[in-house]
Amino acid sequence: MWDYYLGGAHNFAIDRQAAEQILLLHPDMPLVAQVTRAFLRRVVEFLVGQGIDQFLDIGAGIPTVGSVHEIAQRFTPTARVVYVDHDPVAVAHSQAILSGAANAMAIRADARRPQEILDHPAVRNLLDWVAQPAC
Numbered sequence: 749m750w751d752y753y754l755g756g757a758h759n760f761a762i763d764r765q766a767a768e769q770i771l772l773l774h775p776d777m778p779l780v781a782q783v784t785r786a787f788l789r790r791v792v793e794f795l796v797g798q799g800i801d802q803f804l805d806i807g808a809g810i811p812t813v814g815s816v817h818e819i820a821q822r823f824t825p826t827a828r829v830v831y832v833d834h835d836p837v838a839v840a841h842s843q844a845i846l847s848g849a850a851n852a853m854a855i856r857a858d859a860r861r862p863q864e865i866l867d868h869p870a871v872r873n874l875l876d877w878v879a880q881p882a883c
């Protein structure tokens with residue numbers, strides 16, 4: 749539904765139907781999604797400017813339409829991103845989208861169990877907890 753509000757192509761008919769129902773009550777939802785994405789873009793640009801080149805995006809949804817790795821790698825091509833979501837459909841879509849992406853992957857995990865995220869092999873392989881920002 750979020751992807752639909754963002755104008756993305758990674759949504760199903762049932763998502764669009766439910767999203768349209770919500771629009772009847774909250775017609776500003778597409779604006780909310782777009783403003784949220786714009787905030788995300790500004791945050792990532794700021795962090796990259798501070799030398800941050802690793803991102804753990806928890807509650808990422810589907811990395812479409814201005815995702816963290818696209819923004820970060822535009823400035824720092826070697827930037828690394830792990831997307832985390834607990835929705836298996838979002839994760840499956842994410843993994844398909846990211847199959848050809850360098851230094852970006854998606855895992856299924858729950859924000860309510862942060863240690864499982866930190867211990868996940870993909871997180872341990874891709875992110876370096878010791879590295880310092882390259883200022």
Ligand SMILES: C[S@@+](CC[C@H](N)C(=O)[O-])C[C@H]1O[C@@H](n2cnc3c(N)ncnc32)[C@H](O)[C@@H]1O
Pocket residue numbers: 750784785788806807808809810832833834835838857858859860
């Ligand atoms: C609004 S959507 C994606 C928002 C996206 N971060 C953005 O800025 O556009 C929120 C996502 O958070 C995920 N989520 C909700 N609770 C979660 C939890 N406990 N652990 C991991 N992901 C969660 C949902 O599955 C959903 O994909």
